[in-house]
Amino acid sequence: MNYVEKRLVPPQNTGGSLLSQPDTQQLLLLNLPVVINPSKCIACGLCAEVCPFGLPEKTIDNKYQIYDVERCTECSACQRNCPTGAITMHEVQGCGCLWDAAQRSKDGQNKCDSNCCQ
Amino acid sequence: MKMLEREPSTYESGFTALTKGVNVEVQDWIVGRVSKGNAILEVGCGPGVLAAKLAQKGCLVTAIDSNPAMIEHAKANNAASSANPIDFQQGTAQVLPPHEGGYDNIVTTFLLSELGPLTQQIFLRTAWDVMKPGGMLYIAEEFVPKGMRRVAFAVKRWWYLRKLKRHRAGVTHPLAYFTAYLQPIGFEVVAEQTWNGGAIRALAIRKVGDKSGFYRPPPCKVTGAGAWMRVARCLLTGQIDHVPIEPGLYASGNPTPASPVIVTANYYYTVFCVMRDLRGVDAWVLCVDSRGINVWCAARGPDFGNVQLIEAVNASGLTQVISHSKIILPQLSAGGVSLPKLPSDFKFHVFYGPVWSRDLPEYLREQVVRKPERMRVVHFTMPKRLQAGITHGTFLLRKFLLWPSVLLLCLFLGFQWWGAVCTLGWAWVTVASTSVFIALLFPMTTRFRSFTQKSLVFGVLCAVLNGIALLIVQGFTPTFPGSVALQFWLGYFATMSFSGYTMESSPRAIQGEYPAFMRWNWRVLAIALTLIAVGALWSLIP
Numbered sequence: 001m002n003y004v005e006k007r008l009v010p011p012q013n014t015g016g017s018l019l020s021q022p023d024t025q026q027l028l029l030l031n032l033p034v035v036i037n038p039s040k041c042i043a044c045g046l047c048a049e050v051c052p053f054g055l056p057e058k059t060i061d062n063k064y065q066i067y068d069v070e071r072c073t074e075c076s077a078c079q080r081n082c083p084t085g086a087i088t089m090h091e092v093q094g095c096g097c098l099w100d101a102a103q104r105s106k107d108g109q110n111k112c113d114s115n116c117c118q
Numbered sequence: 119m120k121m122l123e124r125e126p127s128t129y130e131s132g133f134t135a136l137t138k139g140v141n142v143e144v145q146d147w148i149v150g151r152v153s154k155g156n157a158i159l160e161v162g163c164g165p166g167v168l169a170a171k172l173a174q175k176g177c178l179v180t181a182i183d184s185n186p187a188m189i190e191h192a193k194a195n196n197a198a199s200s201a202n203p204i205d206f207q208q209g210t211a212q213v214l215p216p217h218e219g220g221y222d223n224i225v226t227t228f229l230l231s232e233l234g235p236l237t238q239q240i241f242l243r244t245a246w247d248v249m250k251p252g253g254m255l256y257i258a259e260e261f262v263p264k265g266m267r268r269v270a271f272a273v274k275r276w277w278y279l280r281k282l283k284r285h286r287a288g289v290t291h292p293l294a295y296f297t298a299y300l301q302p303i304g305f306e307v308v309a310e311q312t313w314n315g316g317a318i319r320a321l322a323i324r325k326v327g328d329k330s331g332f333y334r335p336p337p338c339k340v341t342g343a344g345a346w347m348r349v350a351r352c353l354l355t356g357q358i359d360h361v362p363i364e365p366g367l368y369a370s371g372n373p374t375p376a377s378p379v380i381v382t383a384n385y386y387y388t389v390f391c392v393m394r395d396l397r398g399v400d401a402w403v404l405c406v407d408s409r410g411i412n413v414w415c416a417a418r419g420p421d422f423g424n425v426q427l428i429e430a431v432n433a434s435g436l437t438q439v440i441s442h443s444k445i446i447l448p449q450l451s452a453g454g455v456s457l458p459k460l461p462s463d464f465k466f467h468v469f470y471g472p473v474w475s476r477d478l479p480e481y482l483r484e485q486v487v488r489k490p491e492r493m494r495v496v497h498f499t500m501p502k503r504l505q506a507g508i509t510h511g512t513f514l515l516r517k518f519l520l521w522p523s524v525l526l527l528c529l530f531l532g533f534q535w536w537g538a539v540c541t542l543g544w545a546w547v548t549v550a551s552t553s554v555f556i557a558l559l560f561p562m563t564t565r566f567r568s569f570t571q572k573s574l575v576f577g578v579l580c581a582v583l584n585g586i587a588l589l590i591v592q593g594f595t596p597t598f599p600g601s602v603a604l605q606f607w608l609g610y611f612a613t614m615s616f617s618g619y620t621m622e623s624s625p626r627a628i629q630g631e632y633p634a635f636m637r638w639n640w641r642v643l644a645i646a647l648t649l650i651a652v653g654a655l656w657s658l659i660p
Contacts, residue, residue, distance in 0.1 A: 033626070046457075049470060049488070050452035050494075052494070071622070073622055074625065075418060075453040076453055078452075081455075083457070083458050090626055092624075092626045093625065094625035094626075094628070095419055095618065095625060096418070096625040097617050097618020097619075097628065099615070100618065101625075101631075105629070
């Protein structure tokens with residue numbers, strides 16, 4: 001069972017918008033980097049506090065949601081620190097630089113080489 | 119050594135070959151010093167060769183290793199061979215199995231150099247706790263030698279690390295500061311034996327005192343020429359060179375038990391910024407062992423997470439230093455630290471402080487609860503872009519031009535030398551200025567999300583500007599199309615390479631774009647070089 005499957009969230013309500021039923025399938029289909037499950041969100045605001053881009057915003061029904069999802073760099077800060085596990089993300093390894101990607105595509109190992117931070 | 123560990127059955131013979139037999143002499147030295155009937159704990163037993171020798175001498179041996187395959191192998195090897203059965207267990211150096219009445223001796227060979235400095239300190243404290251008063255600890259390790267041999271050691275190690283990187287194996291860290299930990303924690307060295315001119319040392323260490331203490335690293339210097347030299351090294355190499363300081367608890371000003379605790383990475387430039395911004399503020403600064411990597415990069419990799427945080431708190435004895443339970447982490451460490459996953463016995467309340475250390479004094483003074491936007495949102499501002507551009511420029515120069523330049527200058531020594539110097543100088547200036555140019559104009563491409571698109575934009579821009587400049591300076595020459603194409607490639611490639619220095623690249627996106635990018639990269643480079651070659655040949659035709 002991989003990380004995403006572990007975090008698989010069953011759809012809670014059948015009605016509502018697409019964003020109210022976040023699951024892995026949707027994440028993959030829409031190619032979204034991150035999805036917040038509103039039924040699990042307790043509006044603690046920690047995700048907004050740790051996001052380096054301030055992406056999670058408070059909605060009118062007192063939940064947090066990410067609208068500008070394009071700008072997410074998948075640093076996983078929100079997902080790691082969400083106290084209720086309401087945030088689903090892809091399992092990503094790497095630090096987002098060309099040399100890291102080069103190393104990964106070369107030997108398939110999850111380790112940067114000397115050109116990169118790791 | 120990490121490579122040897124993958125195969126337990128050949129570990130011992132491989133290691134003996136690696137140390138040229140010194141490890142056998144080390145084992146005999148230790149066996150010669152223990153007396154019959156002693157209760158001994160061996161930490162990091164490997165396949166159990168030393169444990170078997172100790173048991174043969176009539177000692178009660180407990181042996182632990184963190185590698186389950188090694189433990190299985192050791193059990194199978196030593197099943198019925200000895201009169202005193204050895205108790206093999208799986209365990210780590212941080213949690214030692216206790217013994218009724220305490221151990222007489224703890225033995226460890228070639229293990230501590232595999233562990234970080236904080237883990238070494240935790241091991242020493244745990245060892246102190248499970249030993250009898252006056253008990254002896256025997257360690258044998260690879261040390262950083264002293265005096266002139268240090269230079270030879272540094273060269274050898276540099277070569278060794280290059281080789282390791284190719285094999286992609288873990289690294290061992292010869293002990294440099296280890297002996298400084300002993301006295302504060304509650305040990306004294308009573309005997310010492312060296313091999314290979316001090317590169318391998320065995321120490322007999324006695325437990326002293328009635329309470330174990332904590333080691334504090336010496337103050338980190340952030341003023342003076344030495345400090346600025348190190349800052350220059352950090353800025354010019356980026357994170358290719360890890361520039362670590364000793365992890366542990368540092369003091370800013372004159373902190374009291376009520377002073378706030380700031381947690382940060384142990385990259386020199388990070389600590390430099392924090393310490394300078396905290397001038398005039400009394401606070402504790404706890405540096406976790408992030409292997410000399412800055413907070414954001416370390417949090418994205420495996421180097422700044424819950425493991426490192428807990429290790430730093432335990433090794434520094436923070437509970438005994440402060441009277442409150444609040445610790446402030448850098449916000450950018452949230453990509454590695456996970457608050458809900460901290461164990462329930464973690465006594466501290468963690469707060470995420472501001473992104474930049476320059477906001478720390480205000481954050482502490484105002485007792486900020488909800489940070490304002492400027493304390494939590496990162497912006498890739500002009501000074502930061504300039505800094506990133508310079509760092510990336512030096513990286514590209516080092517990557518592409520350093521060795522070719524040295525080679526060319528040697529080849530052309532005394533023969534059209536000045537021409538070679540001019541061409542190379544032009545190449546260096548072009549690469550450096552392209553890098554800074556991309557960094558400064560980077561926000562121009564905000565509308566394009568993918569780095570391939572950004573790369574195309576900058577490639578075209580560089581080609582056009584360079585083309586205009588060339589036409590003005592030397593007019594149309596046969597190599598003109600090739601030079602423009604090469605400049606396009608440089609802009610295209612450098613933008614992609616710059617991705618890791620920006621604040622907006624995502625690993626999944628870059629890894630997805632990589633194959634297509636590389637295909638085009640080679641094609642463009644081939645076209646550019648062909649054009650240059652054709653142009654050069656053309657100009658030779660009279």
